[in-house]
Amino acid sequence: MADGLPMSLSPAARPKLWRLARIGFDRVRQRPVLLYPEGAMFINDTGKAILELCDGTHTVAEISAQLSTRYAADVTTDVTEYLTTMFDRDLVQVADH
Amino acid sequence: MTLNQPTTLLAELTYRCPLHCPYCSNPLEMSRADAELSTEDWKRVFTQARNLGVLQLGLSGGEPLVRKDLEELVAHAREEGLYTTLVTSALGLTRPRAERLKAAGIDHIQISFQDTDTVNAERIAGVRSVKQKLEGAALVKALDLAFSVNVVLHRGNLDRLAEIIEMAAALGADRLELANTQYYGWASKNRHMLMPTREQVERSRPIAEAAIKRYKGKMQILYVLPDYYEQFPKPCYGGWGNVYILVTPEGRALPCHGATQISHLQFVNVREHALEWIWTQSPIFNAFRGNDWMQEPCRSCPRKDKDFGGCRCQAFALTGDATNTDPVCTLSPRHEIISGALTETTAPLEYVYREIATVESR
Numbered sequence: 127m128a129d130g131l132p133m134s135l136s137p138a139a140r141p142k143l144w145r146l147a148r149i150g151f152d153r154v155r156q157r158p159v160l161l162y163p164e165g166a167m168f169i170n171d172t173g174k175a176i177l178e179l180c181d182g183t184h185t186v187a188e189i190s191a192q193l194s195t196r197y198a199a200d201v202t203t204d205v206t207e208y209l210t211t212m213f214d215r216d217l218v219q220v221a222d223h
Numbered sequence: 224m225t226l227n228q229p230t231t232l233l234a235e236l237t238y239r240c241p242l243h244c245p246y247c248s249n250p251l252e253m254s255r256a257d258a259e260l261s262t263e264d265w266k267r268v269f270t271q272a273r274n275l276g277v278l279q280l281g282l283s284g285g286e287p288l289v290r291k292d293l294e295e296l297v298a299h300a301r302e303e304g305l306y307t308t309l310v311t312s313a314l315g316l317t318r319p320r321a322e323r324l325k326a327a328g329i330d331h332i333q334i335s336f337q338d339t340d341t342v343n344a345e346r347i348a349g350v351r352s353v354k355q356k357l358e359g360a361a362l363v364k365a366l367d368l369a370f371s372v373n374v375v376l377h378r379g380n381l382d383r384l385a386e387i388i389e390m391a392a393a394l395g396a397d398r399l400e401l402a403n404t405q406y407y408g409w410a411s412k413n414r415h416m417l418m419p420t421r422e423q424v425e426r427s428r429p430i431a432e433a434a435i436k437r438y439k440g441k442m443q444i445l446y447v448l449p450d451y452y453e454q455f456p457k458p459c460y461g462g463w464g465n466v467y468i469l470v471t472p473e474g475r476a477l478p479c480h481g482a483t484q485i486s487h488l489q490f491v492n493v494r495e496h497a498l499e500w501i502w503t504q505s506p507i508f509n510a511f512r513g514n515d516w517m518q519e520p521c522r523s524c525p526r527k528d529k530d531f532g533g534c535r536c537q538a539f540a541l542t543g544d545a546t547n548t549d550p551v552c553t554l555s556p557r558h559e560i561i562s563g564a565l566t567e568t569t570a571p572l573e574y575v576y577r578e579i580a581t582v583e584s585r
Contacts, residue, residue, distance in 0.1 A: 144443075145369060145397060146330075146331055146369040146397050146398065146443075148306070148330070150278075150304055150306070151304070152276075152278065152304070153304065154228070154273070154274060154275070154276045155228070155276065159278060161278060161279070161306035161330070162306070163306075163308055163330075163331050163333075163369075163371060163398060164231075164279060164308075165279070166230055166278040166279060166306070216439070216440075216443045219440050220440060
């Protein structure tokens with residue numbers, strides 16, 4: 127963020143994948159990729175799992191809880207940081223921001 | 224050096240266009256429809272591009288909608304897994320065509336607007352076009368397609384930047400590209416009419432920056448600075464032959480828009496060569512890869528891997544030697560070329576309009 131330290135997304139925020147972005151699979155590089163206008167970001171399976179839950183209905187807290195269960199570890203910090211970065215890059219949006 | 228996989232293909236499907244914008248980046252000598260690649264040629268190129276690693280496809284021109292096979296090309300691109308953007312004037316974007324493009328899997332439609340002032344917009348376009356553009360934008364919204372507005376900025380519209388941003392928001396754009404003119408092709412011929420004044424540039428920057436913040440999360444705004452007013456040159460397409468391939472309507476593969484100007488390059492055509500050979504082996508794509516070709520001050524510059532010495536085509540067009548530092552750079556010994564160009568800003572706005580020559584040069 128231009129104004130100093132990045133602010134973390136709140137646990138109650140409901141992130142939604144930018145409607146111009148879509149998750150694809152790059153058969154050449156054999157990895158998942160996030161595609162959007164004039165860009166592409168390679169993501170790993172964890173990133174993909176997070177982004178797939180960004181449908182505007184789940185909160186950051188719910189996404190963290192679901193993935194913490196799936197990975198049998200508390201991933202709240204990682205999920206929050208990841209989504210904050212994606213929000214700063216306009217790839218994830220939050221309603222009423 | 225290890226060779227990168229390309230990520231972006233710009234397919235200039237045709238030079239035919241209903242608009243005559245004097246800032247067009249197309250070359251001054253353009254071929255006619257009979258020289259265009261066929262549907263099968265383009266499909267093959269898209270597949271070859273995807274196999275090379277390309278993920279982004281821009282369908283551009285001219286006006287890509289004049290190609291009757293556009294929907295078929297979009298469907299093929301989508302099948303290959305490419306993220307496909309249609310770069311259009313919106314002239315010719317009827318409801319049936321828009322619906323077919325959506326069904327074919329177009330990812331994103333970018334519509335150009337010339338100005339918020341109708342008279343001025345049509346003076347730039349050279350034709351009546353504003354009504355059709357507004358209808359095209361409404362159609363894209365009605366079909367819920369991902370939608371960008373693109374506005375090329377220059378001396379004749381930069382004073383209305385705030386209004387331009389509001390217009391894009393009112394149209395419901397997801398994204399707004401504000402691109403200060405880059406001086407290639409027709410824009411280079413019209414440079415003295417297009418070049419903004421320093422005052423305009425200084426007034427517009429904070430307007431754009433404030434709008435980027437204000438619209439965050441609603442409309443993404445991309446603001447491309449006018450490179451003539453910058454301290455350092457632009458990292459042209461991420462470096463020569465590094466991520467980007469452009470294919471012209473007649474099939475020439477180029478590392479940059481302006482490359483046709485570099486007359487001593489040996490041009491290659493996708494009709495005769497596979498894209499993989501072109502990317503990895505062709506002399507043109509290898510001409511300015513890495514930094515062994517650099518002269519001073521680039522050679523010993525700490526920024527050389529950041530901006531790659533700027534644009535090779537601009538260096539050639541302005542200094543006559545493509546291995547020179549892009550004169551936009553304030554470190555360039557030829558920077559006086561740019562400072563000189565910045566004094567051109569009082570020329571009357573009598574544009575030389577883009578047109579396809581009636582006599583074809585072969």
